[in-house]
Amino acid sequence: MLIGEYLHTIDQKNRLSVPSKFRKELGKIVVVSRGLDKCLFLYTIEAWKKLAEKLATELPWGKAENRSFMRTMIAGAADIQIDALGRVLLPENLKKFASLEKDAMVVGLYNRVEIWNPEIWKAYSDSANQNTELIAEKLGELGMY
């Protein structure tokens, strides 16, 4: 179970430490792809295969936006080996896609990890937190109170 926020730095060689709490679950090789909302998605191989299959079988090809979504997710993906010290090497194109520079916010989302530019993340989560009623409503729907 991948949860939590971690602020890490990207060094001159484009290496980024994976939070140690995530390493065991992620394994040695992961898949990084373009995500939604200007961040990167990082999956285990298994989770990625499931997702890709779902996309390929369940997403109707008729809609242009679906084709576009699939292409960005799958074509832009790269399988990356986590090095001996628990770091991933970010490809230049993905780094640019997510506006990543010196720092990165690494967040766990249950079955995937997202990598954000910290400033964009802050702006995003600040605006999300202002929506208290929405959160309360959703929590209620889920039976958490």
Added chain:
Amino acid sequence: MLIGEYLHTIDQKNRLSVPSKFRKELGKIVVVSRGLDKCLFLYTIEAWKKLAEKLATELPWGKAENRSFMRTMIAGAADIQIDALGRVLLPENLKKFASLEKDAMVVGLYNRVEIWNPEIWKAYSDSANQNTELIAEKLGELGMY
């Protein structure tokens, strides 16, 4: 059943004692997440997994508000091991979220624990107590006389 209010201190290392009465019920590992009204929610790992599973599998990410809610709840949470002396280590981001500094009010609410800044808690419960009529009314609605 988790009930009662306890005023505890957060030490320099961000550790907070869980009231001993709660420990048995909570188990060794808990999840702390952003709650409502600027407090933190503390769940058992089982309760949390149910919620996270629902979030991850049932909420379609097509909708932006679902993604936002997921990120708030899951990324803004932390799984924490209760140490040998019954303390939890609060992550910096959650501490900030709930405006926690030196002291914390730890409150049992039947099936979850809430962690409050004591001043906010006081203000909140004071204002709640002024609404005696409202409380009475709610009790009535629930069929409690």
Added chain:
DNA sequence: AAACGAGGTGGGAAAATGTGGAAAAACCTG
């Protein structure tokens, strides 16, 4: 009232983690 025990608090030592850089290997190019 002293002794005792349980619960809460604080701090030090040891281990783990994150980061930067050097050495080695692979790659490309002229």
Added chain:
DNA sequence: CAGGTTTTTCCACATTTTCCCACCTCGTTT
């Protein structure tokens, strides 16, 4: 094939986190 450049592997440091122990306070017991 040599030279230079990039990529990968490895090592070392510093900081953070984790683990462990000692103390203090408060309430209860003898």
